[in-house]
């Protein structure tokens with residue numbers, strides 16, 4: 001045993017440090033410094049008692065060797081690693097946007113595109129009859145999280161759709177991170193990124209219930225409605241990252257605004273009746289899945305009528321936007337007319353051709369595109385100050 005005589009009040013703390021360092025096998029330099037400072041010559045005048053600190057035999061008096069071989073080094077490495085991670089996290093935090101910039105706009109677009117793409121892959125699952133390609137959830141089979149070769153192409157398609165959820169989740173979380181630093185100034189962006197970040201998980205659960213319910217057509221329909229709502233919110237996000245959140249004032253005549261809102265109502269009705277039509281149709285997602293029992297032929301008509309009303313109202317908006325020189329409306333209403341024309345043509349074609357899978361899939365994706373364009377049309381009824389100071393409302397609208 002090696003004995004060190006240490007004494008004096010200042011040494012008490014050092015003794016404590018030494019014990020902690022010894023116990024945790026920390027930097028040996030600390031220990032050696034303690035030994036030098038705390039050693040006092042025998043017989044020195046002090047009111048304090050001399051306390052011997054002992055180290056086990058074989059330690060050679062060097063406290064660090066009290067630790068089992070290599071542990072001190074491992075701790076050091078761990079500390080270095082923790083430091084590196086902290087620095088990287090700090091650098092990442094500094095890199096995050098402090099206002100709306102190009103990165104924020106890109107991620108807002110990515111979110112909208114990914115939400116729409118998910119409807120496309122979801123459609124592929126249903127239309128290829130892969131709805132139960134992975135028969136259980138969250139696992140693909142009772143034994144495996146991923147599809148197995150025996151499950152064939154249906155397993156791959158269904159598993160691919162599930163995988164897209166992860167991509168979507170990453171995009172949604174990135175969007176949330178990108179507005180985190182200026183969430184107080186832009187509460188609108190914070191909420192619009194928070195919803196997809198949370199609802200992607202919610203959608204995953206509804207997707208799971210869809211599978212567990214054996215593809216109940218109403219649950220499948222709810223799943224689609226949620227996707228359409230997320231697409232609409234994604235469009236609001238895209239619109240908002242190009243515009244400020246200042247006071248918004250009506251930039252069109254009141255009757256024009258009311259007509260636009262009525263048009264958007266008919267779009268919503270068309271989509272919901274369309275979902276019911278699908279629930280009664282042949283594309284259930286699996287041969288054993290139940291149908292909603294409604295009359296498919298009648299529903300097709302009930303679905304087409306609001307679609308035609310939507311188109312008629314949009315033509316009124318188009319003529320008015322030109323006649324009244326509503327600059328903020330012209331381009332977006334042209335886009336609306338174009339999407340509606342293609343969607344109606346695809347709808348009619350699929351109904352007459354016995355619902356070929358590819359057309360039904362295109363019809364689903366176009367329904368989302370139409371929802372996005374309609375949402376932006378409604379938002380651009382009002383003008384706001386741009387995010388960039390000094391930009392007039394009219395310029396902000398042109399920037400879109």
Ligand code: HEM
Nearest residue numbers: 271274275277278281283304307343344347348351360367
């Ligand atoms: C504004 C125009 C339209 C919109 C927004 C729209 C939207 C939709 C939506 C969202 C669905 C449900 C898709 C699904 O759940 O998979 C659907 C289904 C359907 N739509 Fe349309 N649609 C429009 C026009 C039309 C027109 C004019 C027809 C012509 C008859 C039509 C025929 C159909 C048919 C037959 C289905 C059922 C497909 C199936 O059974 O899988 N659609 N539509």
